[in-house]
Amino acid sequence: MARRSPGRPRSAAAEQAILTSTMALLAEVGLHGLTIGAIAARAGVGRPTVYRRWRSLEALVVAALISTVRPLRDLDTGDARRDLWLMLTGLTRDLRGRVGRGVLGVHAAVQAHSPLAQALRDHYLGPRARAFAAVVARGVASGQLRADLEPHLALDLLFGPPIYHLLLTGEPMGTRRLKATFAAVWRALAARPQPVSSSSTREGRRSGRLGR
Amino acid sequence: MARRSPGRPRSAAAEQAILTSTMALLAEVGLHGLTIGAIAARAGVGRPTVYRRWRSLEALVVAALISTVRPLRDLDTGDARRDLWLMLTGLTRDLRGRVGRGVLGVHAAVQAHSPLAQALRDHYLGPRARAFAAVVARGVASGQLRADLEPHLALDLLFGPPIYHLLLTGEPMGTRRLKATFAAVWRALAARPQPVSSSSTREGRRSGRLGR
Amino acid sequence: MARRSPGRPRSAAAEQAILTSTMALLAEVGLHGLTIGAIAARAGVGRPTVYRRWRSLEALVVAALISTVRPLRDLDTGDARRDLWLMLTGLTRDLRGRVGRGVLGVHAAVQAHSPLAQALRDHYLGPRARAFAAVVARGVASGQLRADLEPHLALDLLFGPPIYHLLLTGEPMGTRRLKATFAAVWRALAARPQPVSSSSTREGRRSGRLGR
Amino acid sequence: MARRSPGRPRSAAAEQAILTSTMALLAEVGLHGLTIGAIAARAGVGRPTVYRRWRSLEALVVAALISTVRPLRDLDTGDARRDLWLMLTGLTRDLRGRVGRGVLGVHAAVQAHSPLAQALRDHYLGPRARAFAAVVARGVASGQLRADLEPHLALDLLFGPPIYHLLLTGEPMGTRRLKATFAAVWRALAARPQPVSSSSTREGRRSGRLGR
DNA sequence: CGATAACCGAGACGGTACGTCTAGTCTTATC
DNA sequence: GATAAGACTAGACGTACCGTCTCGGTTATCG
Numbered sequence: 038m039a040r041r042s043p044g045r046p047r048s049a050a051a052e053q054a055i056l057t058s059t060m061a062l063l064a065e066v067g068l069h070g071l072t073i074g075a076i077a078a079r080a081g082v083g084r085p086t087v088y089r090r091w092r093s094l095e096a097l098v099v100a101a102l103i104s105t106v107r108p109l110r111d112l113d114t115g116d117a118r119r120d121l122w123l124m125l126t127g128l129t130r131d132l133r134g135r136v137g138r139g140v141l142g143v144h145a146a147v148q149a150h151s152p153l154a155q156a157l158r159d160h161y162l163g164p165r166a167r168a169f170a171a172v173v174a175r176g177v178a179s180g181q182l183r184a185d186l187e188p189h190l191a192l193d194l195l196f197g198p199p200i201y202h203l204l205l206t207g208e209p210m211g212t213r214r215l216k217a218t219f220a221a222v223w224r225a226l227a228a229r230p231q232p233v234s235s236s237s238t239r240e241g242r243r244s245g246r247l248g249r
Numbered sequence: 250m251a252r253r254s255p256g257r258p259r260s261a262a263a264e265q266a267i268l269t270s271t272m273a274l275l276a277e278v279g280l281h282g283l284t285i286g287a288i289a290a291r292a293g294v295g296r297p298t299v300y301r302r303w304r305s306l307e308a309l310v311v312a313a314l315i316s317t318v319r320p321l322r323d324l325d326t327g328d329a330r331r332d333l334w335l336m337l338t339g340l341t342r343d344l345r346g347r348v349g350r351g352v353l354g355v356h357a358a359v360q361a362h363s364p365l366a367q368a369l370r371d372h373y374l375g376p377r378a379r380a381f382a383a384v385v386a387r388g389v390a391s392g393q394l395r396a397d398l399e400p401h402l403a404l405d406l407l408f409g410p411p412i413y414h415l416l417l418t419g420e421p422m423g424t425r426r427l428k429a430t431f432a433a434v435w436r437a438l439a440a441r442p443q444p445v446s447s448s449s450t451r452e453g454r455r456s457g458r459l460g461r
Numbered sequence: 462m463a464r465r466s467p468g469r470p471r472s473a474a475a476e477q478a479i480l481t482s483t484m485a486l487l488a489e490v491g492l493h494g495l496t497i498g499a500i501a502a503r504a505g506v507g508r509p510t511v512y513r514r515w516r517s518l519e520a521l522v523v524a525a526l527i528s529t530v531r532p533l534r535d536l537d538t539g540d541a542r543r544d545l546w547l548m549l550t551g552l553t554r555d556l557r558g559r560v561g562r563g564v565l566g567v568h569a570a571v572q573a574h575s576p577l578a579q580a581l582r583d584h585y586l587g588p589r590a591r592a593f594a595a596v597v598a599r600g601v602a603s604g605q606l607r608a609d610l611e612p613h614l615a616l617d618l619l620f621g622p623p624i625y626h627l628l629l630t631g632e633p634m635g636t637r638r639l640k641a642t643f644a645a646v647w648r649a650l651a652a653r654p655q656p657v658s659s660s661s662t663r664e665g666r667r668s669g670r671l672g673r
Numbered sequence: 674m675a676r677r678s679p680g681r682p683r684s685a686a687a688e689q690a691i692l693t694s695t696m697a698l699l700a701e702v703g704l705h706g707l708t709i710g711a712i713a714a715r716a717g718v719g720r721p722t723v724y725r726r727w728r729s730l731e732a733l734v735v736a737a738l739i740s741t742v743r744p745l746r747d748l749d750t751g752d753a754r755r756d757l758w759l760m761l762t763g764l765t766r767d768l769r770g771r772v773g774r775g776v777l778g779v780h781a782a783v784q785a786h787s788p789l790a791q792a793l794r795d796h797y798l799g800p801r802a803r804a805f806a807a808v809v810a811r812g813v814a815s816g817q818l819r820a821d822l823e824p825h826l827a828l829d830l831l832f833g834p835p836i837y838h839l840l841l842t843g844e845p846m847g848t849r850r851l852k853a854t855f856a857a858v859w860r861a862l863a864a865r866p867q868p869v870s871s872s873s874t875r876e877g878r879r880s881g882r883l884g885r
Numbered sequence: 886c887g888a889t890a891a892c893c894g895a896g897a898c899g900g901t902a903c904g905t906c907t908a909g910t911c912t913t914a915t916c
Numbered sequence: 917g918a919t920a921a922g923a924c925t926a927g928a929c930g931t932a933c934c935g936t937c938t939c940g941g942t943t944a945t946c947g
Contacts, residue, residue, distance in 0.1 A: 048918080048919080051918095051919085068358075069358060072906085072907060072908085073907080073908075073909085074907065074908090081920090082919090082920075083919070083920045083921060083922085084908095084909085084920095084921095085909090085910080085919090085920085085921095086918085086919070086920075088908095088909065088910080089918080089919095092909095093908095093909090094908090141357050141416075142357040142358060144357070144416050144417070145353050145354040145356070145357035145358070145416065146280075146281060146354060146357070146358070154419050158417065158418075162417060187429075190426070190429055190430060190433060193409075193410035193411075193413055193414050193430060194406075194410055194430070194433055194434070196413055197405075197409030197410035197411070197412065197413035197414070198405035198406055198409035198410075199405075200409065200412070200413050200416065201405055201408055201409035201412045201413065202405050202409070204353075204356050204357065204416075205356070205370065205374060206370070207366050214402070217399075217402055218402060218405060218406070221402060221406055221437040221438070222406070222437060224436055224437045225433040225434060225436045225437035226433070253939085253940070254895090254896090255894070255895045255896070255939075255940070255941095256894080256895035256896030256897065256938085256939065256940090257895075257896050257897045257898075257937065257938040257939050258896090258897075258938080258939065259896095259897060259898095260897075260898070263897090263898080263899095284927095284928065284929095285928080285929080285930090286927090286928065286929085287928095289899095293899085294898085294899070295898070295899040295900055295901090296899095296900085296929095296930085297897095297898090297899085297900085297930090297931080297932090298897075298898065298899075300930070300931085301897075466922085467913075467914070467915085467920070467921045467922070468912085468913065468914090468920080468922030468923065469911070469912045469913050469921075469922050469923040469924075470912080470913065470922090470923075471922095471923065471924095472912095472923075472924075475923090475924080492782075493782065496901090496902065496903090497902080497903080497904085498901090498902065498903085499902095505925090506924085506925075507924070507925045507926060507927085508903095508904085508905095508925095508926090508927090509905080509906085509923095509924090509925090509926095510923080510924070510925080512904070512905085565781050565840075566781040566782060568781070568840050568841070569777050569778040569780070569781035569840065570704075570705060570778060570781070578843050582841065582842070586841060611853075614850070614853055614854060614857060617833075617834035617835075617837055617838050617854060618830075618834055618854070618857055618858070620837055621829075621830075621833030621834035621835070621836065621837035621838070622829035622830055622833035622834075623829075623833070624833065624836070624837050624840065625829055625832055625833035625836045625837065626829055626833070628777070628780050628781065628836065628840075629780070629794065629798060630794075631790050638826075641823075641826055642826060642829060642830070645826060645830055645861040645862070646830070646861060648860055648861045649857040649858060649860045649861035650857070678890090678891080679889070679890050679891070679944080679945050679946070680889080680890040680891025680892060680943085680944065680945075681891050681892035681893075681942070681943045681944050681945090682892075682943085682944065682945095683891085683892065683893095684892075684893075687892095687893080708932085708933065708934090709933080709934080709935085710932085710933065710934090717894095718893085718894080719893070719894045719895060719896085720895090720896090720934095720935085720936095721893090721894090721895095721936080721937085722892085722893070722894080724935065724936080725892085729935095730934095
């Protein structure tokens with residue numbers, strides 16, 4: 038059975054305060070301006086208390102990001118096209134916040150540090166990828182998506198363009214352009230030769246309803 | 250008439266040496282490990298000589314990247330599919346080098362600094378985008394690409410997936426997967442099997458209007 | 462009750478090492494060549510550890526000088542003339558060393574900084590002045606020195622000439638000239654009516670032999 | 674005959690402006706805060722123009738001091754005691770000004786640099802010492818001063834105490850104390866055996882008359 | 886009168902030291 | 917044994933000056 042280790046147990050309150058102040062400061066000053074001293078001070082905690090839990094600033098930021106993951110509900114509307122559109126808008130909504138911007142930087146900065154990148158993939162991206170895979174699997178099963186479509190390819194195609202756009206322009210993709218991009222991606226993912234007329238009608242209707 | 254500014258002119262040799270040693274160190278130690286002192290030392294230059302030219306490390310790195318831009322020849326094989334494939338493999342080849350990895354980090358780190366991001370877009374990405382736009386215009390004109398295809402949308406679709414993959418996995422996309430991705434993207438970009446004649450007229454008009 | 466301040470206490474060893482290396486470097490390179498970086502390096506200490514204790518190089522040098530004060534023993538030979546001569550030779554011996562030269566520079570450099578000058582007076586010069594005052598008091602009591610002689614006047618008269626000489630020539634006063642100066646000063650300090658013959662003989666002999 | 678060297682001659686105006694701004698800045702910011710850049714800027718002159726004339730800041734300061742020497746008139750009142758008193762008060766008056774304070778620092782800072790110290794002695798102190806020697810010689814000749822009195826010894830005795838006092842306290846000696854010091858020094862310098870009673874009366878009278 | 890030479894201002898050059906900041910570790914007394 | 921506090925070594929930061937150099941241009945003497 039798991040025995041309690043001796044001595045004073047680590048304060049859960051301190052841990053939470055550190056993570057919270059990390060995210061707050063990440064939003065305020067950006068990844069570049071983050072310092073462990075400032076994080077500890079805002080959390081009302083000594084610096085060594087931070088180091089005791091995370092080896093480096095990067096590790097702390099990764100942990101803080103992971104701690105903010107929301108489940109990314111897979112809504113299962115019964116329509117693969119609609120499901121994918123919802124995931125895409127969910128992604129862009131996340132990227133719009135101040136924290137969201139930082140996430141990209143963390144990805145880029147963390148590249149070399151394999152364990153951290155691994156943790157980020159496992160706990161931050163993994164769940165999203167799994168939810169995404171479920172959507173794709175349902176779409177393939179229902180015949181809406183191409184039979185040979187692999188989930189990771191669909192993921193790259195759907196999320197790649199808006200992320201690339203953000204990276205280059207510094208701004209999240211606007212709604213109009215997002216719709217155009219999605220329409221094009223859908224052509225690459227959808228099972229073949231749907232009747233042209235009905236397809237175009239549905240697109241117009243849907244995108245009109247789904248825009249924010 | 251344009252007069253020379255008074256005083257000793259800045260040394261072009263020093264400038265070049267700084268840019269060169271910046272790129273060399275970026276490849277060796279990565280963006281995170283870059284130090285203005287180390288750059289200056291390797292360039293055989295005093296630290297103030299660096300600060301005199303660039304306000305910050307970020308600005309210097311952006312300038313160094315810009316100084317390495319190669320024209321990105323547009324080969325014009327006469328086949329739009331082949332042209333696009335060549336651009337895609339060119340991108341991944343660039344990303345494979347040690348410097349290429351750093352570029353992504355620079356993009357992410359620089360996001361907030363608008364002037365730097367602007368410079369990076371204008372001088373590093375801009376030329377590539379222009380070459381890309383030319384390829385797309387030719388493809389549209391020849392009827393191989395969809396008549397309503399806009400160059401920036403094609404750019405996001407083609408380059409977004411491999412970049413996204415690199416960002417997530419830390420590794421450039423493998424050849425096999427790159428081919429699969431390209432095949433899917435092509436489905437989104439290619440003109441349908443319509444009769445060539447009618448479509449080409451419309452397309453020619455469009456691409457003329459959309460080019461920048 | 463006096464409570465200890467929290468946190469790690471300052472290292473007494475580091476403090477001592479800094480003071481020691483300050484005096485060593487003062488002797489080696491002079492006041493002008495002193496560098497906080499060099500002091501810290503020789504003390505095996507980080508630069509901030511120096512700044513944490515002293516606000517400036519001047520403050521550090523003053524502290525280092527103070528830390529080297531030796532009690533300046535008042536020997537009390539029973540003869541006021543002999544006591545004063547011993548103090549004078551003690552002063553010149555101190556000034557002869559490499560450090561001694563620096564002291565003058567510190568005095569001059571520190572003039573404007575009242576707190577530092579005050580500290581120097583209180584802890585470096587003060588003790589010497591007190592010992593000096595005791596000698597004068599005994600001499601007055603025994604009738605060897607003028608009844609109305611004030612200690613600070615005696616101090617200026619005795620130490621002023623050799624210091625002035627050092628300041629002007631850069632060299633401590635030679636023994637021969639020191640003796641002549643002392644003989645003259647003694648005339649100004651001694652109680653009058655010594656038997657003219659013996660006193661004048663001794664003085665005459667001395668000053669005659671010692672004059673240059 | 675001495676030929677004029679070819680090329681554009683050095684600007685006398687620039688030289689004078691540099692010396693003037695040196696003295697002004699010495700008074701404003703002190704020796705420690707002096708920089709060649711600031712001196713050149715205030716003189717409206719390029720930095721190399723300063724270096725062309727003086728090898729170092731110290732050399733410049735010495736030159737600037739020398740350029741301000743006033744002849745130090747020897748008034749020759751016919752009374753040696755009065756002459757000496759006038760020289761003493763002349764010294765203290767000089768030391769009272771802001772520049773005067775700096776002079777001491779220059780002496781101390783310059784110690785090691787023999788050529789500069791030599792120049793300072795030759796051109797700044799030398800003339801004063803010569804005037805002083807003349808006073809002493811007259812006093813000896815008239816029998817007021819001791820027959821065996823050497824000028825340099827008299828100089829040390831007269832100027833040493835107030836200089837020493839300034840060095841220690843940072844303030845010039847006050848009038849009352851200056852009088853007491855002078856009275857004592859006079860005892861050391863004056864020819865001997867005046868009747869005690871009359872001598873003391875004279876001293877009292879004199880010092881009363883001589884006070885400022 | 887044109888050539889030559891040393892000066893002039895401005896300002897960049899390679900360096901060095903400054904004083905501050907942050908990293909990551911260590912040492913207290915307290916809980 | 918974890919805690920808050922705060923010191924520790926190490927080293928990068930961006931700035932200020934140093935003393936030298938390189939510009940374009942000016943002002944003198946000399947041929």
